[in-house]
Amino acid sequence: MIVTRSPLRISLGGGGTDVPSYYEKREGFCISAAINKYVYIIIHKTFDGKLLLKYSQTESVDKVEDVKHPIIREALKFVGNTPNLEITSMSDAPAGTGLGSSGSFTTALLKALYLERYGGVTTELGAAKVACDIEINKLGYPVGKQDQFISSHGGVKCMSFLKDGDVLLKPLAISHDALYGLEDNLLLFFTGYEFPASSVLKDQVDRSIANDMEMMNNLDNIKLIGKMSKSALESGNLRRFAKLMDEHWNLKRARSDGMSNKLIDEWYSEAMNNGALGGKLIGAGGRGFLMFYTEKHEKLRRAMYRIGLPELEFTFTDKGTEIVTWR
Secondary structure, three states, X not given: OEEEEEEEEEEEEOOOOOOHHHHHHHOEEEEEEEEEEEEEEEEEEOOOOOEEEEOOOEEEEOOHHHOOOHHHHHXXXXXXXXXXXXXXXXXXXXOOOOOOHHHHHHHHHHHHHHHHHHOOOOOHHHHHHXXXXXXXXXXXXXXXXXXXXXXXXOOEEEEEEOOOOOEEXXXXXXXXXXXXXXHHHEEEEEOOOOOOHHHHHHHHHHHHHOOOHHHHHHHHHHHHHHHHHHHHHHOOOHHHHHHHHHHHHHHHHHHOOOOOOHHHHHHHHHHHOOOEEEEEEOOOOOOOEEEEEEOOHHHHHHHXXXXXXXXXXXXXXXXXXXXXXXX
């Protein structure tokens, strides 16, 4: 049996500029942090010559080509596995809630399949590149690259997305005190909804491909805020970072009608009136987790509790995709 896991992530700045339709023209930049919430993949040998897949659905098929789950199917094709495997996935947070679960799923799956097939492990860079190739090139998903790279590598990373498709990663040069303060003062609240990010992202991709100047200028400003956020965090100015989060959110809301809604706006305002200094909706938009920076933790928690938004407590993790069990 093999068990692997990949961390979920929160985006700290520049999210949206990691999509090929933008970075192939103007290069992208974002800051992303792996958190101690995970997607798990379990692989076990079977003896009936079938593939048994357990995720939100259950599949039992004879051939890889018959697998309905697109990522599992393409990962099996890439690694070269034959049937007689049971593959199960589990997650600490619902899929489609903005925490990068698809990238985490793909990198954890690739690591497990490589172990099963070759008895060896993929490198962090190798797993991230293959995961991006599967999701972006083979399946045509309108997604970016930060999820696959941060889940594979872990930590709090600055990522530059070059025009030729390369990704440069550097650890955020933040002091221990500032990092602990950031971790302590960032709170996540679940809005209670799941969303398909593809619809929101497709609008961004289509408009970027068409050189829509409003979209491109918006993403230029998002990238600039990402770099300003890097400077604020590395200088230990966490309140400045919080204000930049608020600016980022206002730009993000302007990017697409599907980015927010009346309820999200009301909850955001309630948080800002109860101790939050800045915040944003994590992920492509529309649903998922609201993240706020606050120095008045209990006041904000009480306000979110009153309107029915549960908190997801987390810490940062330096570990990327890893083997939990291999026997």
